Amino acid sequence: MQIGLANAAMVAVILWLNYPVMRWLSADGIERSLYMGVLVVASASAYFIVLALTGVRVRHFRQR
Amino acid sequence: MSSQPTMPPEKQPPAKAPGLLRSSGLVGIMTMFSRVLGLVRDMVIARYFGAGAGADAFFVAFKIPNFLRRLFAEGAFSQAFVPVLSSYRAKHSVSDVKRLVDAVAGSLGLVLLGITLVAMLGAPLLTAVFAPGFLDDDVKFALTSDMLRITFPYLLMISLTAFAGGILNSYDRFAVPAFTPVLLNLAMIGAAVYLTPLMSEPIMALAWGVFIAGALQLFFQLPFLMRLGLMPRPRVDYRHEGVSRILKLMVPALFGVSVSQINLLLDTVLASFLQTGSVSWLYYSDRLSELPLGVFGIAIATVILPSLSRKHAAASNDQFAATLDWAVRAVLIIGVPSALALVLLAEPLIATLFHYGEVTDRDVAMSAQSLRAYSAGLLAFMVIKVLAPGFFARQDTRTPVKIGIIAMVANMVFNLALIVPLAHAGLALATSLSAWLNAVLLWRGLKRRVPGKASQAGGNTSCKLAWQMLPWLPLFCG
Numbered sequence: 001m002q003i004g005l006a007n008a009a010m011v012a013v014i015l016w017l018n019y020p021v022m023r024w025l026s027a028d029g030i031e032r033s034l035y036m037g038v039l040v041v042a043s044a045s046a047y048f049i050v051l052a053l054t055g056v057r058v059r060h061f062r063q064r
Numbered sequence: 065m066s067s068q069p070t071m072p073p074e075k076q077p078p079a080k081a082p083g084l085l086r087s088s089g090l091v092g093i094m095t096m097f098s099r100v101l102g103l104v105r106d107m108v109i110a111r112y113f114g115a116g117a118g119a120d121a122f123f124v125a126f127k128i129p130n131f132l133r134r135l136f137a138e139g140a141f142s143q144a145f146v147p148v149l150s151s152y153r154a155k156h157s158v159s160d161v162k163r164l165v166d167a168v169a170g171s172l173g174l175v176l177l178g179i180t181l182v183a184m185l186g187a188p189l190l191t192a193v194f195a196p197g198f199l200d201d202d203v204k205f206a207l208t209s210d211m212l213r214i215t216f217p218y219l220l221m222i223s224l225t226a227f228a229g230g231i232l233n234s235y236d237r238f239a240v241p242a243f244t245p246v247l248l249n250l251a252m253i254g255a256a257v258y259l260t261p262l263m264s265e266p267i268m269a270l271a272w273g274v275f276i277a278g279a280l281q282l283f284f285q286l287p288f289l290m291r292l293g294l295m296p297r298p299r300v301d302y303r304h305e306g307v308s309r310i311l312k313l314m315v316p317a318l319f320g321v322s323v324s325q326i327n328l329l330l331d332t333v334l335a336s337f338l339q340t341g342s343v344s345w346l347y348y349s350d351r352l353s354e355l356p357l358g359v360f361g362i363a364i365a366t367v368i369l370p371s372l373s374r375k376h377a378a379a380s381n382d383q384f385a386a387t388l389d390w391a392v393r394a395v396l397i398i399g400v401p402s403a404l405a406l407v408l409l410a411e412p413l414i415a416t417l418f419h420y421g422e423v424t425d426r427d428v429a430m431s432a433q434s435l436r437a438y439s440a441g442l443l444a445f446m447v448i449k450v451l452a453p454g455f456f457a458r459q460d461t462r463t464p465v466k467i468g469i470i471a472m473v474a475n476m477v478f479n480l481a482l483i484v485p486l487a488h489a490g491l492a493l494a495t496s497l498s499a500w501l502n503a504v505l506l507w508r509g510l511k512r513r514v515p516g517k518a519s520q521a522g523g524n525t526s527c528k529l530a531w532q533m534l535p536w537l538p539l540f541c542g
Contacts, residue, residue, distance in 0.1 A: 003396065003397060003400060006401070007400055007401055007404055010401055010404065010405070011404060011408065014405065014408045014409065015408070018408070018409070018412065019412070021411045021412075021429075024411055024412045024415045024416075025411075025415055025419065025425050025428060027415075029416075029420065032412070032415055032416040032419075033416055035412075036409075036412060036413070036416045039409065039412070040405075043401075043405060044401075047401050051397075056397075
C-alpha cells in the first residue's frame with residue numbers, strides 16, 4: 001500500500017511536470033539535460049517523501 | 065590440501081560485517097560512478113575515432129576477451145568460487161583457506177595463461193569467427209588481429225582480478241572490487257587522449273589502453289589481499305578438494321551464463337532481419353534499461369551472495385530466507401519506480417542522452433518503444449539477479465541453468481510470436497516476458513527449497529506488490 005501510494009505520487013509529479021515530446025525533440029542538449037535533472041529530482045523526492053510520510057523508514061531495510 | 069576441519073571458525077580473522085543496506089549502497093554508488101565514466105569513455109572514443117574502420121576493428125578486438133570475461137570470469141567462476149570459499153571459511157582453518165586460495169590461483173592462472181597464448185597465436189582465426197564480415201577487407205582484418213593480440217591478455221588479468229575480487233567480497237570488502245572497473249574507463253580515456261598522438265596507427269592506443277587497464281585492475285587489488293593475509297602463492301593442484309568442487313560447480317554455471325549470451329545473440333540475429341536501425345534502437349534502449357539493473361540489481365546481488373553462502377554454511381534456513389526476503393523487498397522499492405519512470409520518460413531520456421548528430425526524431429520514437437517493452441521486464445531482471453544467488457549460495461548451479469533453458473526456449477517462442485506485429489519492440493517485449501517466467505520459476509524453486517517463515521513473508525510481499533503494479537499495466541503497453 002505504502003509503495004503503491006509513493007509510486008502514484010511519483011507518476012503524478014512526472015505527468016504534471018513533463019514537456020510534450022515535440023518540445024523535448026526541439027530543445028538543445030543543455031535544456032534537455034537541465035530539465036531532465038529537474039524531473040528526476042522532483043519525482044524521486046515525491047516518491048521518497050510519500051514513503052517517509054506513510055511510515056517507511058531506512059531502518060526497516062537494515063539487515064546483517 | 066587437507067580438507068579436514070582443523071580449527072574452529074572462531075580462529076579465523078574476525079570479519080567485519082557491515083549491513084547489507086550499507087554494502088549495497090556502497091557497491092551501487094561505485095557501480096553508478098563506473099557507469100557514468102563508461103558513458104564519458106564512449107563519448108571520448110566517439111570524438112577521437114568516430115565510427116570508421118579502425119573503431120569497428122577495435123570494438124571487435126575488445127569484444128572477444130570481454131565476452132569471454134563475462135562468460136567465464138565474472139559469470140561462472142565467481143558464482144562457483146564465492147560459495148566454496150565461504151564454506152571453507154566457515155568449516156576449515158585459516159591455513160586451509162590459504163591453501164585453497166593458492167591452489168585456485170595456480171590452477172586458474174595456468175589454464176588462463178594457456179588460453180591466452182593460444183588465442184594470441186590464433187588471433188586471425190578468432191577474428192574470422194567473431195567478425196566474418198571483415199574477411200572482405202584485408203586492412204580491417206589485419207588491424208583487428210593485431211589489436212586482438214594486445215587485448216587478449218586482458219582476459220587473463222581481469223579473470224585474476226575477478227578471483228581477487230571474489231576473495232575480497234567474501235570478506236565483506238565490497239568497495240575495492242566495486243571501484244576496480246573505474247580503472248578500465250580511466251585507462252581507456254587516458255590512452256585515447258595521451259597515447260593516440262604517439263602511435264603510427266592511432267586506434268592501437270585504445271588496444272594498449274585495454275592492456276594497461278587489465279594490469280592496473282589486478283595490481284590495484286593486491287595490497288588489499290595482502291592486508292587480509294590472503295596474497296596467493298600460486299600452486300597448481302587440480303586434485304585439491306576445493307578446486308574440484310569449484311570446477312564441478314563451474315560447468316553448469318558456465319552453461320547458465322551462456323544461455324543469456326545465446327539469447328542476446330539470437331535477438332541480434334533476428335533484429336538484423338528487421339528494417340535498418342532496429343539493432344541500434346534496441347542497443348540504445350537496452351543501455352538505458354541496464355542502468356537501474358546494473359546499479360541496484362547487481363549491487364544487491366553482489367552483497368547477498370557471501371551473506372547467503374555464510375547462512376547456508378551455518379545451516380540457518382530462517383536467516384537465509386530472511387536475507388532473500390530483504391533482497392526482494394529492496395529490489396521492489398527501487399525497481400517499481402525505476403520501471404515506471406522509464407516508461408513515462410522514455411522519449412525524454414532517449415532524447416537527452418542520444419539525440420545528437422545522426423540520431424533522428426524517428427530513432428528517438430522507435431528506441432522509446434523498445435525501452436517501454438524492456439521496462440516491463442525490469443523488475444523481473446532485477447529479481448532474477450537476487451534470486452539466482454539463492455541457488456548459487458547453496459552450491460546448486462544446476463537449477464538456475466534448467467530454468468534458464470526453459471526461459472530461453474520461451475523467449476524464442478515469444479520472439480517469433482511478437483516480431484511480426486511489434487517488430488523490434490516485440491523482441492524487447494519477448495525478452496521481458498521470458499524474464500518474468502524465469503523470475504517466477506526461480507522464486508518457486510527457492511520457496512520449495514527454503515521452507516523458512518521469512519520466505520513465505522517474502523512471497524507475500526512480492527504478491528502484494530505485484531498486485532499493486534497491475535493498475536500501471538496499461539502504461540507499459542502505451
